[in-house]
Amino acid sequence: MAVCTGCSLLCDDIEVTIDGRRITKTKNLCRKGFGRYRSLASDRSVRRVDGKQVGIDEAISRAAEMLRDAKRPLLFGWSCSTLEAQRKGIELARRTKAIIDDTSSICQGEIMDMVIREEIPSCTLDDVRNYGDTLIFWGCDPSSSHPRHMSRFSYFPRGEKLQRGHEEDRTAFLIDIRASPTAKILSGNFVQIPPGGDADLIDAMLAVLDGKIPRVRDKKAMISMMNTLKKADMGVVFPGLGLAYSLKGRMDRLKMLVDRLNETTKYNVIPMVGHYNMRGFNQLLFNETGFINRVSFADGVDHGPMYSVVEASKSCDLALVVGSDPISSLPAGIARALAGVPMITLDPHRTLTTELSRVVIPTALSGIEAGGSALRMDGVRIEFDPIMKSEYPSDEEVLSMILEEI
Amino acid sequence: MVSAMEIYQLTPKLNCKKCGLPTCMAFAVALLAREKQIEDCTPLLEPKYEAKLKKLREVMAPVAGATETGLIIHEDRCYGCGNCVVACPVNVANDPKGSAIGLGPKSDKVILIVEDGVVKCLNPKECRRFGPNRILCNLCTATCPSKAIEFV
Ligand code: SF4
Ligand code: SF4
Ligand code: SF4
Numbered sequence: 001m002a003v004c005t006g007c008s009l010l011c012d013d014i015e016v017t018i019d020g021r022r023i024t025k026t027k028n029l030c031r032k033g034f035g036r037y038r039s040l041a042s043d044r045s046v047r048r049v050d051g052k053q054v055g056i057d058e059a060i061s062r063a064a065e066m067l068r069d070a071k072r073p074l075l076f077g078w079s080c081s082t083l084e085a086q087r088k089g090i091e092l093a094r095r096t097k098a099i100i101d102d103t104s105s106i107c108q109g110e111i112m113d114m115v116i117r118e119e120i121p122s123c124t125l126d127d128v129r130n131y132g133d134t135l136i137f138w139g140c141d142p143s144s145s146h147p148r149h150m151s152r153f154s155y156f157p158r159g160e161k162l163q164r165g166h167e168e169d170r171t172a173f174l175i176d177i178r179a180s181p182t183a184k185i186l187s188g189n190f191v192q193i194p195p196g197g198d199a200d201l202i203d204a205m206l207a208v209l210d211g212k213i214p215r216v217r218d219k220k221a222m223i224s225m226m227n228t229l230k231k232a233d234m235g236v237v238f239p240g241l242g243l244a245y246s247l248k249g250r251m252d253r254l255k256m257l258v259d260r261l262n263e264t265t266k267y268n269v270i271p272m273v274g275h276y277n278m279r280g281f282n283q284l285l286f287n288e289t290g291f292i293n294r295v296s297f298a299d300g301v302d303h304g305p306m307y308s309v310v311e312a313s314k315s316c317d318l319a320l321v322v323g324s325d326p327i328s329s330l331p332a333g334i335a336r337a338l339a340g341v342p343m344i345t346l347d348p349h350r351t352l353t354t355e356l357s358r359v360v361i362p363t364a365l366s367g368i369e370a371g372g373s374a375l376r377m378d379g380v381r382i383e384f385d386p387i388m389k390s391e392y393p394s395d396e397e398v399l400s401m402i403l404e405e406i
Numbered sequence: 407m408v409s410a411m412e413i414y415q416l417t418p419k420l421n422c423k424k425c426g427l428p429t430c431m432a433f434a435v436a437l438l439a440r441e442k443q444i445e446d447c448t449p450l451l452e453p454k455y456e457a458k459l460k461k462l463r464e465v466m467a468p469v470a471g472a473t474e475t476g477l478i479i480h481e482d483r484c485y486g487c488g489n490c491v492v493a494c495p496v497n498v499a500n501d502p503k504g505s506a507i508g509l510g511p512k513s514d515k516v517i518l519i520v521e522d523g524v525v526k527c528l529n530p531k532e533c534r535r536f537g538p539n540r541i542l543c544n545l546c547t548a549t550c551p552s553k554a555i556e557f558v
Binding site for chain 2: 153
């Protein structure tokens with residue numbers, strides 16, 4: 001059995017048949033995961049320093065030299081690396097007095113912070129499968145982002161207490177701004193809201209819990225939904241990127257709703273983390289510094305919004321990017337600032353970021369060419385072995401080599 | 407998907423019973439259920455019905471790809487999410503340690519399985535829509551986010 005690192009479900013029931021380095025057949029991988037396995041043979045990055053192809057030693061020395069000389073380096077990415085590589089990354093940040101940040105800083109960071117600090121209750125996906133009878137998918141479209149979420153854990157499978165699966169034992173609601181593919185499955189319980197309407201919806205839900213009339217168009221539907229939510233034996237909220245963006249800076253609203261629901265019954269929250277090991281990085285950095293992201297080691301440990309990738313891109317004098325493509329994913333102005341900084345990039349694939357980097361070090365695809373471990377979106381640690389030999393070193397190996405030279 | 411009415415429009419409408427059925431409408435229904443072949447309607451093979459025959463072959467082409475139970479898979483639309491695999495009552499009954507609890511199938515008696523990112527149909531005859539005790543089960547289509555499975 002292999003593990004898929006295509007998303008943060010880290011499906012560990014994957015069967016793969018290989019012939020040398022060619023994947024001839026896979027079972028149980030969804031289309032997204034299959035795409036990751038197939039990317040083995042396409043668009044791999046090439047090792048380069050200043051545009052010239054070089055040997056591994058030269059690339060490592062150049063990267064180490066640049067990191068040594070930098071006054072304010074930024075180490076960014078991390079959510080597509082193993083826990084072992086992330087640990088080396090945090091050590092490298094300490095040694096080079098760098099700013100370190102990961103992709104959670106621009107997506108699920110706020111909710112993940114509450115989960116890791118245990119300010120909001122959470123549980124494992126196995127608990128959801130066994131006991132989660134009332135679900136709220138909020139601002140997410142699992143059918144597209146985490147294709148096997150509903151079939152492996154949340155809605156369709158039978159669980160210890162829920163022998164009849166979705167047919168009778170589970171109820172799921174979807175709250176979103178658009179009728180996504182998931183809305184096709186949950187059409188009877190789809191609550192469509194206007195963009196940015198999440199806080200208003202929470203107010204309406206809280207109003208019903210207070211016994212007041214909610215200020216929404218369909219009052220009956222809202223009251224009936226709240227009655228169902230209150231009847232849950234174990235409810236679970238799955239907040240997605242849509243909710244994270246809409247409630248930015250006001251995540252206490254979600255917490256308030258979950259706290260109120262917890263006065264009557266049990267409710268948990270599992271953020272729909274995208275990349276396969278974002279939660280791993282957040283947990284590791286938290287264990288070491290007390291913060292999940294946006295940390296500077298320039299003078300002890302410091303934390304704050306000025307150390308987010310968005311701010312640090314404008315103030316750093318060097319960026320080490322690991323397994324991420326910030327030039328494509330950051331807002332244009334910030335990407336432009338980062339593109340003006342010398343970059344060292346570790347990535348299995350060619351991206352806009354590798355194209356603009358001074359040093360490019362191709363690495364192995366984790367789960368396929370390299371082993372290690374990672375934290376699933378619910379914090380459960382999943383270990384994996386490589387399924388084939390590879391000419392590429394893992395992120396962990398490259399970071400160890402750089403550390404040795406510093 | 408083509409309907410019996412559309413197929414009927416493409417028959418000779420003679421009600422000649424040469425196909426063994428009382429009416430052309432009955433033949434259309436039987437054709438859709440794959441109980442009859444286009445060629446069973448011999449008048450349709452005459453030159454004057456050439457255009458109708460050509461059109462009928464066209465509309466029946468996708469149906470020809472269906473399994474005996476009439477299940478058609480549109481691979482290009484499938485997400486490989488496995489909702490159908492886990493929801494299918496036959497999969498659940500035959501594979502309690504695999505698809506019933508959300509995992510990839512561990513039994514070879516399942517109907518639906520995901521391979522190379524898309525759904526495949528392994529044992530169509532096990533489907534509850536098939537055979538003498540057939541029922542109109544629709545769990546695989548109702549749980550699909552993309553209409554990648556259809557029945558004709
Ligand atoms: S759901 Fe995610 S982890 Fe599971 S097979 Fe699909 S991409 Fe891979
Ligand atoms: S119709 Fe029912 S029994 Fe047949 S494949 Fe679909 S879910 Fe399974
Ligand atoms: S046919 Fe539909 S439900 Fe089944 S795996 Fe494909 S997308 Fe999912």
